[in-house]
Amino acid sequence: MASTDSAATDFSDDLPAELAAEERRAPAGTGPWRIALRRLRRNKVALAFGVLFLALVAVSLAAPIWAEEVAHTTPYQNRIADTITIDGEERNIVEFDGVPIGPTWHGEYFLGADRNGRDVMVRLLYGGRNSLLIGIGASIITMVLATLLGLLSGYFGGWLDWVISRCFDVMWAFPVILLGVALGVSLNISGITIGPLELESGSLWIPTVIIGIAYVVYLARPIRGQVLALREKEFVEAARAQGMGPWRIMLTELLPNLASTLLVFFPLIVANAILLEAALSFLGAGVQPPEPSWGLMISEGIEFLTSAPHLTIAPGIMLVLTVLALNIFGEGVRDALDPRAKIRLEH
Amino acid sequence: MARFVVRRLVGMVLVLFAVSVLTFLIFNVIPNGDPAVRMAGKNSTPAQIEQIRKEWHFDESLPQQYLFMMKQIFTGKLVSYSDQTNVWEQIRMGLPRTFALGIGAAILWMTLGILLGLYSAVKAGRISDRVLTVLALIGISMPVFWVGALMNYYLGYKLEWFPNGGYVEISEGGIGEWLYHLILPWTALAILFIGVYSRILRSNILDTINDDYVRTARAKGISERRVMTRHVLRNSLIPIVTLWGLDFGLVIAGGAVLTESVFDLQGVGQYFAEAIGRLDVPPVMAVTLLGAVFIVVLNTVVDIVYAVLDPRIRLG
Numbered sequence: 001m002a003s004t005d006s007a008a009t010d011f012s013d014d015l016p017a018e019l020a021a022e023e024r025r026a027p028a029g030t031g032p033w034r035i036a037l038r039r040l041r042r043n044k045v046a047l048a049f050g051v052l053f054l055a056l057v058a059v060s061l062a063a064p065i066w067a068e069e070v071a072h073t074t075p076y077q078n079r080i081a082d083t084i085t086i087d088g089e090e091r092n093i094v095e096f097d098g099v100p101i102g103p104t105w106h107g108e109y110f111l112g113a114d115r116n117g118r119d120v121m122v123r124l125l126y127g128g129r130n131s132l133l134i135g136i137g138a139s140i141i142t143m144v145l146a147t148l149l150g151l152l153s154g155y156f157g158g159w160l161d162w163v164i165s166r167c168f169d170v171m172w173a174f175p176v177i178l179l180g181v182a183l184g185v186s187l188n189i190s191g192i193t194i195g196p197l198e199l200e201s202g203s204l205w206i207p208t209v210i211i212g213i214a215y216v217v218y219l220a221r222p223i224r225g226q227v228l229a230l231r232e233k234e235f236v237e238a239a240r241a242q243g244m245g246p247w248r249i250m251l252t253e254l255l256p257n258l259a260s261t262l263l264v265f266f267p268l269i270v271a272n273a274i275l276l277e278a279a280l281s282f283l284g285a286g287v288q289p290p291e292p293s294w295g296l297m298i299s300e301g302i303e304f305l306t307s308a309p310h311l312t313i314a315p316g317i318m319l320v321l322t323v324l325a326l327n328i329f330g331e332g333v334r335d336a337l338d339p340r341a342k343i344r345l346e347h
Numbered sequence: 348m349a350r351f352v353v354r355r356l357v358g359m360v361l362v363l364f365a366v367s368v369l370t371f372l373i374f375n376v377i378p379n380g381d382p383a384v385r386m387a388g389k390n391s392t393p394a395q396i397e398q399i400r401k402e403w404h405f406d407e408s409l410p411q412q413y414l415f416m417m418k419q420i421f422t423g424k425l426v427s428y429s430d431q432t433n434v435w436e437q438i439r440m441g442l443p444r445t446f447a448l449g450i451g452a453a454i455l456w457m458t459l460g461i462l463l464g465l466y467s468a469v470k471a472g473r474i475s476d477r478v479l480t481v482l483a484l485i486g487i488s489m490p491v492f493w494v495g496a497l498m499n500y501y502l503g504y505k506l507e508w509f510p511n512g513g514y515v516e517i518s519e520g521g522i523g524e525w526l527y528h529l530i531l532p533w534t535a536l537a538i539l540f541i542g543v544y545s546r547i548l549r550s551n552i553l554d555t556i557n558d559d560y561v562r563t564a565r566a567k568g569i570s571e572r573r574v575m576t577r578h579v580l581r582n583s584l585i586p587i588v589t590l591w592g593l594d595f596g597l598v599i600a601g602g603a604v605l606t607e608s609v610f611d612l613q614g615v616g617q618y619f620a621e622a623i624g625r626l627d628v629p630p631v632m633a634v635t636l637l638g639a640v641f642i643v644v645l646n647t648v649v650d651i652v653y654a655v656l657d658p659r660i661r662l663g
Contacts, residue, residue, distance in 0.1 A: 169358065170365040172646070175601030175638040178619065182373050182631055185623050271488070278490050279605055283620055298493055302609070305500045312500075316493040324488040331484075 039336035046332020053325035063125035070107040071119050075126040079117035093117040099307045127292035134208045135274035141212025146219035151250045154227025171217040183210045184285025202288040211273045260337045267330030271323045294319040355647050366639040374628045429627045445614035449598045456537035460544025468552035486542030495535040495609035512611040532610040551583035589649050596645035600638030
């Protein structure tokens with residue numbers, strides 16, 4: 001069994017009983033946030049992977065710098081019939097049989113080319129931007145919608161709760177990936193306009209919105225449950241007795257109490273959203289070419305797996321590293337804030 | 348109890364109705380081009396397009412079109428827009444493959460998930476537990492289609508240990524060939540779940556190991572092994588078994604689409620993926636509905652089983 005000393009180096013071995021004991025050891029008056037922060041700071045593995053995630057974000061943000069200064073190209077530039085000179089040797093970027101050049105480990109075509117003669121490294125960095133943007137954007141949409149629906153349904157109850165809960169039932173019954181693919185494909189054909197929201201076909205917003213909506217029910221249900229319990233607490237009753245309106249109670253009394261749940265879910269939702277984006281793009285329902293994304297690059301690479309495996313391996317490694325970093329950091333956050341939280345997501 | 352079951356069953360039917368309407372709307376409200384024009388092909392006259400529109404009821408109102416499609420689904424007459432094949436026949440051909448993939452993978456992930464989770468919990472904090480934890484986290488972080496593609500490449504193409512995708516019926520190649528073609532897809536699909544299940548079981552065991560009834564069992568003087576299998580494991584397994592029901596439903600209902608496509612198993616998921624590429628609405632409609640039926644039925648069964656085991660749920 002994990003001893004207390006070794007708990008400093010692992011990421012989820014802290015037993016709930018030990019954590020509870022530690023909570024009691026802390027000096028009286030230490031707030032729950034401070035305890036959580038202290039726990040997280042002690043969890044070096046989770047922190048290291050948190051830093052790795054930030055590094056991956058930074059690298060992806062630096063995509064234009066690499067593209068302009070090092071590779072001298074753009075993610076879209078095709079050079080099918082061109083040659084480049086490596087170590088004094090002139091080589092075709094794409095061979096006559098269609099096989100693209102492998103990694104050169106030089107500035108240009110650092111990780112080789114794809115079948116259109118595009119620079120894989122540059123596309124990898126820009127693809128990372130898109131994958132991260134979609135993952136994080138979708139998770140923010142999920143957070144906002146789930147909090148709103150969970151609060152409304154849990155606090156007001158009655159017919160509103162009934163309607164929202166039945167909508168959750170329907171969403172729950174939809175196979176996530178089938179729903180995502182069906183929506184993604186049809187939206188990408190001609191785009192859609194719903195009131196002020198205008199989604200053009202091929203826009204990155206399409207997968208972002210779809211993924212954001214797909215995960216709402218996974219978060220909204222636990223939030224609704226929490227609100228149901230909180231609503232009966234004395235401090236909410238006191239607020240009501242003071243004459244506070246329902247919206248203010250939700251915002252100032254309930255929302256702060258939901259913050260730890262939201263924080264626990266966020267990194268894990270981002271991880272799953274990135275994986276779902278990859279799956280949708282793999283099936284042609286996510287990011288649309290020529291725009292790069294890790295999932296799309298894997299899907300394009302699989303055709304050339306036997307002749308140019310780097311096309312599949314490189315984006316996959318970036319994807320796994322990113323998701324792994326988020327998962328481990330996310331578990332660290334969960335262990336610090338709420339070790340008993342039961343989280344269920346699907347991708 | 349009977350009332351609870353009836354209520355759940357009525358809810359189930361309503362949810363399925365809503366799913367069918369939603370799926371129908373996705374393809375008929377979002378502008379995605381005229382299916383009649385697509386079906387007529389490039390060199391078609393307006394008269395031909397009009398003919399198709401009439402024949403396929405595209406000229407009627409949305410509710411009428413919906414009713415027409417549902418009637419076709421329930422009478423088994425639904426045909427694909429793109430090649431006019433009967434959708435149910437295609438699904439019937441793909442379903443055994445999807446089930447072969449799903450059941451095999453589910454057995455694999457349940458067995459390995461329990462074994463590794465139990466081992467991890469017994470060795471909690473030791474090196475072997477750490478290694479398993481890291482492996483489990485890597486497992487849940489990998490996209491299944493990527494793992495599948497790499498397995499195909501390294502174990503199938505390069506080392507030639509396994510066939511390069513495809514599915515062989517038992518009646519054609521015998522049980523050996525069938526197994527041989529399914530080992531890689533099973534493994535690829537199971538990896539994620541092995542990671543999830545072993546970690547859930549590990550934390551369940553560590554939670555219950557300090558419970559009073561376990562202490563009582565130890566105090567009675569029975570062996571540690573018996574405490575583990577008879578008392579701790581039995582209770583820690585309950586949440587895993589219910590989860591297994593739900594996850595199995597999800598895999599059959601669409602989770603297998605990626606695995607099937609990568610390994611070219613020609614199951615229902617791949618049928619869906621190919622239909623969506625052609626914007627062929629009827630197969631998409633049918634597979635989505637079938638998937639929803641699967642999820643809803645398994646959810647309801649799990650709920651009812653739970654209610655039988657735990658009367659508090661019925662009142663809630």
